[in-house]
Amino acid sequence: MVDILLNHEPKLVKAQDVVKLQLTPVDSEAGDSPLELEQVHTKDVHLIIVSEDLSFFAHVHPQKAGKAYAVEFTFPFGGKFLVYNDIKPLNGSPVVIRKDIEVAGEQRPPQQYSGEVLSGRQGKVSVQLDARDPSAIQVHITQNGNPVPASSLSDYLGAKAHVVILPLESKAYLHVHPMVHQNRLVLHTAFGATGTYRAWLQLLLDEQLYTFDFVLLVKGVSTHTMHH
Known part of the structure; x- marks a missing residue:
């Protein structure tokens, strides 16, 4: 083992x-x-x-x-x-x-997550998630208000993005598969349980690494499995 x-x-x-x-x-x-x-x-x-x-x-x-x-x-x-x-x-x-x-050291009060957070912004770059289909989450990226096609992203760790998702309760690591469809980034995954999830998306644009964090509320689960 x-x-x-x-x-x-x-x-x-x-x-x-x-x-x-x-x-x-x-x-x-x-x-x-x-x-x-x-x-x-x-x-x-x-x-x-x-x-x-x-x-x-x-x-x-x-x-x-x-x-x-x-x-x-x-x-x-x-x-x-x-x-x-x-x-x-x-x-x-x-x-x-x-x-x-x-x-060891001074601790912070645990953060509470009361609602969904599907957007993030760093400087002039913004990201909005469309999570209506949790098995294929679409990623909308803009820079200075203009759409950023997935093809303009530099490869980060051999892909157009790196994504980690963790459920708030079990903390079980969830594999995510960023792919490009019609020049748009799509996150393919299979949620095994309903509940609140934290997600972090990292991408490389103009030689700068951006990390965006989100809160997903999953109300339905998928019966499909994804390979790593």
Whole structure:
């Protein structure tokens, strides 16, 4: 079974301090023997770090250091953080392994999500989601009020966008498949349960990386399954 051994220096993780995260992919059924990884979306490891209330999001890429992978990171506040390791063992299947880290320091009141949030803006770039069909969410991007066709986006991690969706209750990592249809970005996924979901969409435009966050209210589930 594939697992991740997660270590950090210093041992006591404090908010606002730089911590070195070290991740070792192992086969837990073979005495935790290290595993080699294949690149997926141009990286060996996609590390998604979120706060327990899903108000904070980060997407980083540890670099190989011997048989492990390492990255420096600064947690913004105290509390419990969820660390999702998105990897693909050599000649194996993709897997997402969650680990938790307790961070010392001042905590923030948990964020509450009372309604749907389908739009976001950063500078002159805006994104609007059309989620009437949750299995094929359409993404409308504008810059200075003008539509941005998907073809004008630079590739980010081998695709036109990177998307992570997490349900507020279970925190189960949901794979999303950004695709381009008629020069528009469409997010294909299959929601397994109704409820409130947090979504983060990252795209590269004019050599600048943008991250937009949303709140989705899913009222129906799909019986279709998507492959990773």
